[in-house]
Amino acid sequence: MSEQEDRPDVAVVTGAASGLGAATADALGTAGWRVAGFDLRPAPATALGVEVDVTDAAALAAAVDRVERELGPVGALVTAAGVYEILPVEEIDDARWHRMMAVNLSGTALTCAAVVPRMVARGRGAVVTVSSDLGVGGSQGDAHYAASKGAIVGLTRALATELAGTGVTVNTVAPGAADTAMLEDASPWRSPEFLATLPVQRLVRPEEIAAAALFLIGAGTAVSGQVLSPNAGATI
Template structure:
């Protein structure tokens, strides 16, 4: 029988209302975690849904306070909230750049800043950020998105070093193009000629990304600062 401290506890998942966040929240709930979902919309499949803007650091901190009051100490964090668009670099104005960085990068940092010190104080916890293989390899028309996701990889590795030896692990999942509503029907990532280049001939399933996140959370503090990239074989 597992020790009480080894059993799943409370997990916060940002972006839990849909897409990858919903898949992660569902996978963790199925594994026994009590999941709190942070999103601008309701997260009905979670034990506690908190409507919060991840770009607002104070609001995120208050949301974490609420989770710990109502569900208990947060032992896991997955930062899945994000936005995506394709745009040639000359069309990326200040507003588009700022929104991409605010949601993807600052949203990740705000959640970590609210949760990680609590984990460090308790001597255990796991964080999984969601970056992208585009943040490593880049792609045409994705400069601002790739910049935000590449920054998440750097942020994650730096945070892993910062908390080294505390019992807290920090890793990132950098998926390839995933079969979520974020990619509309006309997306070039859904085109037959792109899918034909992938060994598995399809987009990454959200459940596969969720499984990668769960694996990293369950691996413990010996696995930290790592990038796991379920990408349908796009990059090997």
């Protein structure tokens, strides 16, 4: 039996109610996974929607308990929950900084902490975090966001190193600007001037980022600690 055929078929996706999380949950469901969607809002297009705050460690542990009780062992995790805003650095106050870090970075770390030990105990599993092209290259007006997403890259590589040999892989998808509701109509990333700089002349589609996540989930234990950037050619 191959590694792919022997996989558990339950996946957890955070931020599953909209955007990239919803696209990833849909792609996993189409591929045959039973998907549990974690979000502050209902995620109806999943086998099990759980309303949970990813910054709450106790609530996450209870949510994972529920998933494994109702659906079975978790074999894949995609941490797509996140927040975004553009602000010049002098306008980033303590509250905005801590919210960005709490949701994007701590939310990722806490979700991994709730799921990964179970995967390690079973000797198999795939984690895909969601960072950002901005966390790799930076950008004007995104200091707190870029810092949170860059830290996710570091977290991913550290976990991949720590878990090497356990049967659990940890990789990250670092998308470029994506065509989701997170980008307002007036966002500079939607401007004709920016789009003209991209080889494909358009934003990345959520389903393309979801496809990258599914690739990493199915890539096997030889692929871990990697950064895959579906970014419409913004960084080559």
